[in-house]
Amino acid sequence: MNGARDIAIVGIGVTAQSRGSGRSAISLLMESIGLALDDAGLSMRDVDGYIGFTFPAGNGQGMSDGNVARQFGQPMTLVAETSGAQAVLLAGAAIRAGLAEVVVIPAGGSQSPGIEMATYTRPTYEFTEWTGSMTPAQFALIARRHMHEFGTTSEQLAAVAAAAHRHGRLNPEAVAFGRPPLDADTILAARMIADPFTQPMCSLVNDGASCIVVTSAERARDCRNAPVWLLGGAFETRSNSYFEAPSLGMMESRPRMIDGFARAGVVHDDVDIVMCYDHFAHGPIIQFETLGFCAPGEGGDYVPMAMQVDGAHPGSLDGGNLAYSHNGVPYNFKPIEIVRQFRGDTPDLCPGWREGIHTYDRNLCRKVRDPRLAIGCAPMTDGRHGFAILAKD
Amino acid sequence: MDAHFLAPQPTPLSAPFWEGTRTGELRLQQCDDCGGWRWTPQILCTHCYSPHFGWEAASGRGKIYSFTTVHRPPVPTFIAPYVVAVVELDEGPLMLTRIVDVSPETVAIDMRVKVKLTPLDETITLYPFTAD
Numbered sequence: 001m002n003g004a005r006d007i008a009i010v011g012i013g014v015t016a017q018s019r020g021s022g023r024s025a026i027s028l029l030m031e032s033i034g035l036a037l038d039d040a041g042l043s044m045r046d047v048d049g050y051i052g053f054t055f056p057a058g059n060g061q062g063m064s065d066g067n068v069a070r071q072f073g074q075p076m077t078l079v080a081e082t083s084g085a086q087a088v089l090l091a092g093a094a095i096r097a098g099l100a101e102v103v104v105i106p107a108g109g110s111q112s113p114g115i116e117m118a119t120y121t122r123p124t125y126e127f128t129e130w131t132g133s134m135t136p137a138q139f140a141l142i143a144r145r146h147m148h149e150f151g152t153t154s155e156q157l158a159a160v161a162a163a164a165h166r167h168g169r170l171n172p173e174a175v176a177f178g179r180p181p182l183d184a185d186t187i188l189a190a191r192m193i194a195d196p197f198t199q200p201m202c203s204l205v206n207d208g209a210s211c212i213v214v215t216s217a218e219r220a221r222d223c224r225n226a227p228v229w230l231l232g233g234a235f236e237t238r239s240n241s242y243f244e245a246p247s248l249g250m251m252e253s254r255p256r257m258i259d260g261f262a263r264a265g266v267v268h269d270d271v272d273i274v275m276c277y278d279h280f281a282h283g284p285i286i287q288f289e290t291l292g293f294c295a296p297g298e299g300g301d302y303v304p305m306a307m308q309v310d311g312a313h314p315g316s317l318d319g320g321n322l323a324y325s326h327n328g329v330p331y332n333f334k335p336i337e338i339v340r341q342f343r344g345d346t347p348d349l350c351p352g353w354r355e356g357i358h359t360y361d362r363n364l365c366r367k368v369r370d371p372r373l374a375i376g377c378a379p380m381t382d383g384r385h386g387f388a389i390l391a392k393d
Numbered sequence: 394m395d396a397h398f399l400a401p402q403p404t405p406l407s408a409p410f411w412e413g414t415r416t417g418e419l420r421l422q423q424c425d426d427c428g429g430w431r432w433t434p435q436i437l438c439t440h441c442y443s444p445h446f447g448w449e450a451a452s453g454r455g456k457i458y459s460f461t462t463v464h465r466p467p468v469p470t471f472i473a474p475y476v477v478a479v480v481e482l483d484e485g486p487l488m489l490t491r492i493v494d495v496s497p498e499t500v501a502i503d504m505r506v507k508v509k510l511t512p513l514d515e516t517i518t519l520y521p522f523t524a525d
């Protein structure tokens with residue numbers, strides 16, 4: 001990855017994100033694939049790569065790579081298991097190596113009773129389950145340690161959550177759209193889930209799916225929408241979330257993350273949008289620090305302002321996992337929101353948003369002014385941590 | 394420990410650990426070659442990759458690395474509030490556990506703690522920690 005504009009996101013697809021859809025994960029995933037391919041001006045017939053945590057298994061034959069090919073009715077030359085920013089990076093590497101040409105990255109799930117559960121967030125493990133730590137407590141342990149080492153406060157966590165909820169209240173597609181507004185004080189006073197997290201500092205639980213289509217610059221020329229270029233990024237997995245004791249270990253990846261910017265020829269100050277992984281309110285704070293946007297310990301002061309839509313590095317622009325959607329695998333939404341911001345396809349309260357007319361009145365509008373360079377982040381855990389750098393022409 | 398949940402299911406790798414808690418020891422794997430301790434149970438030494446190890450009695454003591462008081466449990470059978478913690482064992486590894494017999498308001502990072510082995514049933518003895 002050297003900043004070359006040879007790999008692009010050419011399609012995105014998002015199903016309705018909602019609670020209690022009554023639909024299976026697989027039907028949502030297949031719908032998202034169709035939407036993303038249509039957005040790209042491609043069809044199922046063009047696909048030769050599939051990257052996702054969930055494989056099509058609606059025929060009862062299980063989640064195997066062979067069954068992916070069977071569902072597509074044609075050979076797959078790349079099938080791999082990851083999601084979001086990491087999947088975009090992997091797709092880019094595979095396409096560059098000639099292993100595939102058109103890669104779909106579907107993700108999502110259904111929490112509807114009796115349908116399916118995102119069971120990986122609640123694994124049965126002999127040394128975890130008895131502690132009663134699933135799932136907010138797992139991340140509360142990380143947040144509490146950050147507060148101890150760096151002086152981060154509950155007020156700062158609430159301010160991060162307030163920014164995400166403010167953006168989400170402007171997004172008619174958000175699961176929390178239409179709910180009462182939440183300011184930092186209200187968030188602090190809300191029901192405690194696992195100290196220091198109150199309920200609005202925790203992810204939603206809902207249904208829905210999304211899909212990203214990645215291809216080569218050559219194929220991108222024939223696609224329906226302008227390409228969004230993959231300039232590079234970095235990724236690290238250090239440990240096994242939900243199985244090992246949570247810690248601040250991921251912050252040790254800071255040099256590798258900063259090197260990812262250097263290899264892509266990108267400097268932090270030029271990044272217009274930073275879509276952090278906001279699974280809990282501490283996420284953006286630690287991620288800004290670990291990616292090098294500020295020093296370790298400065299995030300609590302810096303991030304609540306920086307991530308606002310007119311801030312230095314706006315993020316959680318769709319409402320994030322806290323207010324837009326956590327459908328079990330919401331990783332794709334970070335790159336997808338970047339693509340939508342680049343295109344001006346940001347549903348909000350502006351009367352003319354469908355025609356691309358944005359008011360930039362922050363009581364109505366969540367569109368960033370003229371973004372050209374952005375990063376979309378992977379989950380901010382010891383299990384998966386990293387980012388992809390995306391740019392428009 | 395009044396909570397009810399699916400009892401831990403030992404594996405061939407972890408069985409000596411559970412045998413230890415049942416007989417009064419908090420055991421960890423210790424590498425025969427480099428002497429390094431590790432937790433959770435793993436096939437190879439996480440320091441030197443040696444496959445040779447023994448299950449040795451650890452001190453059962455450490456200090457709190459982080460903690461949280463859970464007010465809304467993952468399933469209703471856990472009785473909230475309760476304290477989940479990561480303990481930095483004196484041998485080095487971090488261990489996810491519970492803190493018991495201590496008022497949640499008095500739990501603090503760096504607080505010294507020791508294991509309090511607590512039978513769940515005839516085969517499983519849990520290993521929450523309490524103030525040392």
